[in-house]
Amino acid sequence: MSILSKFDHLAQTYDRLGPADSNPLKVTFDRILSSTEGVINGRQTILLGTNNYLGLTFDEGCIEQSVAAVRSFGTGTTGSRVANGSYSGHRDLELAMAQFYGRRHGMVFSTGYQANLSMLSTLAGREDYLILDSDSHASIYDGARLGHAEVIRFRHNDPDDLFKRLRRLKDHPGSKLIVVEGIYSMLGDSAPLAEIAQVKRETGAYLLVDEAHSMGVLGATGRGLSEAAGVEADVDFIVGTFSKSLGSVGGFCVSDIDGFEVLRVACRPYMFTASLPPAVIASTQEALRRMIQEPGMRVRLRDNAERLYHGLSSLGFQVGPQASPIVSVAVNDNETAVRFWNMLLHGGLYVNLALPPATPTNKPLMRASISAAHTPRQIDTAIALFADIGQRLGVIPSREPVALV
Numbered sequence: 081m082s083i084l085s086k087f088d089h090l091a092q093t094y095d096r097l098g099p100a101d102s103n104p105l106k107v108t109f110d111r112i113l114s115s116t117e118g119v120i121n122g123r124q125t126i127l128l129g130t131n132n133y134l135g136l137t138f139d140e141g142c143i144e145q146s147v148a149a150v151r152s153f154g155t156g157t158t159g160s161r162v163a164n165g166s167y168s169g170h171r172d173l174e175l176a177m178a179q180f181y182g183r184r185h186g187m188v189f190s191t192g193y194q195a196n197l198s199m200l201s202t203l204a205g206r207e208d209y210l211i212l213d214s215d216s217h218a219s220i221y222d223g224a225r226l227g228h229a230e231v232i233r234f235r236h237n238d239p240d241d242l243f244k245r246l247r248r249l250k251d252h253p254g255s256k257l258i259v260v261e262g263i264y265s266m267l268g269d270s271a272p273l274a275e276i277a278q279v280k281r282e283t284g285a286y287l288l289v290d291e292a293h294s295m296g297v298l299g300a301t302g303r304g305l306s307e308a309a310g311v312e313a314d315v316d317f318i319v320g321t322f323s324k325s326l327g328s329v330g331g332f333c334v335s336d337i338d339g340f341e342v343l344r345v346a347c348r349p350y351m352f353t354a355s356l357p358p359a360v361i362a363s364t365q366e367a368l369r370r371m372i373q374e375p376g377m378r379v380r381l382r383d384n385a386e387r388l389y390h391g392l393s394s395l396g397f398q399v400g401p402q403a404s405p406i407v408s409v410a411v412n413d414n415e416t417a418v419r420f421w422n423m424l425l426h427g428g429l430y431v432n433l434a435l436p437p438a439t440p441t442n443k444p445l446m447r448a449s450i451s452a453a454h455t456p457r458q459i460d461t462a463i464a465l466f467a468d469i470g471q472r473l474g475v476i477p478s479r480e481p482v483a484l485v
């Protein structure tokens with residue numbers, strides 16, 4: 081028996097999704113032509129599953145800054161900041177992030193995943209409680225597992241359930257940390273943050289908001305759901321990532337809490353991993369500047385999101401509860417979903433396929449994410465393809481007879 085035998089079932093499921101050129105989990109981009117187009121299996125393809133919300137991955141300024149940083153500082157830092165020291169870029173980016181959010185402290189991490197691992201495992205200790213939305217991202221659950229706090233889940237986006245659970249803890253002396261997301265990554269819905277902030281105030285808990293998918297997307301200046309909901313003063317910790325709106329990689333946390341700096345020697349996923357490379361720091365800084373200086377990108381993103389969301393929902397597809405840059409179409413069974421995904425790809429459209437149990441509704445999802453850089457024509461092409469294939473597979477009713485090929 082192999083040490084990997086315990087994964088036999090998983091391996092079978094993975095292989096059953098098809099051979100390399102049609103298996104959604106093995107997809108390879110031969111080339112990336114722009115932030116919205118690439119080449120997959122030799123075919124030019126519209127990219128509609130990249131989280132590249134502002135389309136900044138090919139921004140000339142970001143590329144220039146990145147190249148200049150490689151020339152000045154080299155390709156990597158080759159170590160952790162605690163052991164090997166920080167580069168000036170790390171500090172500059174932390175200052176820029178803190179300033180953007182109007183907070184006193186900022187810390188950057190090598191990924192968004194590690195930002196959550198760090199904060200969740202460290203902020204809440206042995207006598208404390210983590211109160212997590214049940215649809216939380218894996219990095220939040222993993223952070224909870226890495227730490228020692230008691231973990232309590234409340235019903236997704238349900239402030240009353242949150243309140244009930246916190247009230248039961250009122251005689252327990254430990255700190256309570258509520259964790260929610262600005263935009264949930266699977267269905268694109270947002271936390272009811274004003275109500276959650278009220279529960280936080282009433283119960284004396286702390287509040288952490290993961291703005292991974294909402295920074296650069298929501299709020300008058302792009303600070304995310306906390307800004308859009310007008311409750312920034314109630315949010316103790318904002319966590320996010322550079323891998324979506326800012327088009328690079330890395331994570332961050334900003335806060336006003338006294339004593340924040342101790343986290344640099346307390347968060348193990350910060351201390352024991354190599355720091356962000358100079359090129360990444362530099363392009364992130366430039367992308368942040370662009371995001372701040374060009375609010376028009378957010379307007380285009382919102383328009384594009386609405387065009388895709390309303391286009392698909394008016395065809396009869398089952399989409400998430402609100403228009404957002406993440407638009408997911410639910411399909412009844414895995415087999416149809418894999419076929420759907422492959423037919424879209426053959427038609428020149430790449431979206432993500434999310435399969436249960438990784439989906440909140442336990443139904444497979446064709447998950448699209450839109451960018452400010454998509455043209456109305458690309459979006460209309462995508463909607464037309466969804467319509468055609470959706471009818472052929474019986475996911476939506478046929479408007480006119482179509483032959484199944």
Ligand code: PMP
Binds near residue numbers: 192217219321322
């Ligand atoms: N938080 C949320 C809500 C996410 O969706 C993700 C990634 N999709 C992360 C954190 C992790 O970010 P990263 O991929 O940049 O590590």
